Amino acid sequence: MRVPFIKMHGLGNDFVVLDARAQELPDLGQALVRNLADRFTGIGCDQLILLQPSETADFRMRIYNHDGGEVGACGNATRAVALLHGSEARIETAGGALLASPTDDGASVDMGPPHFDWDAIPLAYPMDTLSMPVGWEMLENPGAVNVGNPHVVLFVDDTDAVPLDRIGPEIENDPLFPERVNVNVATIVSPSHIRLRVWERGAGLTRACGTGACATAVIAMRRRLVDREVTVTLPGGDLQIGWSEGENIRMTGPASESFRGSFEWDDYA
The missing domain is CATH 3.10.310.10 (Diaminopimelate Epimerase; Chain A, domain 1)
Incomplete structure (x- = not known):
């Protein structure tokens, strides 16, 4: 056929x-x-x-x-x-x-609401998902969220300096994440701009990840690191993410x- x-x-x-x-x-x-x-x-x-x-x-x-x-x-x-x-x-x-x-x-997409409960992500056991008391080498205190799939977000001074091709698989397959997890390493450039690299569950390093951009922006907003409308720059280009507490995430890009x-x-x- x-x-x-x-x-x-x-x-x-x-x-x-x-x-x-x-x-x-x-x-x-x-x-x-x-x-x-x-x-x-x-x-x-x-x-x-x-x-x-x-x-x-x-x-x-x-x-x-x-x-x-x-x-x-x-x-x-x-x-x-x-x-x-x-x-x-x-x-x-x-x-x-x-x-x-x-x-x-391109398109503008209503991505639905983020889910922050530990068992909605899911995690293997209860913990605060805004600042998790765990770490891997230089990466510590991530946030976690489910935006249709599970994401963990780690903020660093320089996302390009993180050996994500090596650490990404370790975090993806950590027993803490029973369904594995997408790994986001981000740098806050300004209140309206985030730089991001993503190790995608089942796919590896990717030039762009829309749900990763949503997850990273939402965690950064919850931590009051950025405004409610941000540009997320990935290796492949920019996405615009907007979100307010209790509302759905809006993603726009090419x-x-x-x-x-x-x-x-x-x-x-």
Whole structure:
């Protein structure tokens, strides 16, 4: 069976999008996801995105990381599929319903509310999630939040000086996080600007992570380090994040289509 795909990206965080709203597809297996995501022998991507019909929203978006595991949310992918859809859309995800509106060069997304309770993240045992009494080498007292998927946020003087490719996997797989965790290392530049690098659960170092930008901004706001509207600069570019206590997170940023093609399903299954 020959299957069309769309290659897209948000700030360099790239996706293979499969649209099963019109053409029904077989169940995805981890092997197929890993093979399509392979940058040497497949199409290559950080995440594979599957669009399906939904009974509760305009469509359903399922998100699979490079390692084949399914996750609940991806902010950059949400902007990309909103751009693809072409109009305001309510999108069903495993992490909750999202409302996205296309802009001139991307989309603005209502990412829903952040969750701070230890068992909502989840953590292995109760603790204060705003300033956790734990650390890894030079990284100490992180904050934690679930924004559709679990994030831990660590503030440092220079995010570029942190060997995130080495420490990231250690933190991701720490027993403190029973579902593993996304690792954000951030530097406060000013009350309106944060610099951020992300080790993404199941994907590794990434040029951009929309939920990571949301998580980092929200923790920084709760600690009164920044204003309620901030620019988060990742290696791939800037995202605008806004949030107030008790409200939903708003993320705005670019997304674009790279190219389209097709592949034989059985070659990758």
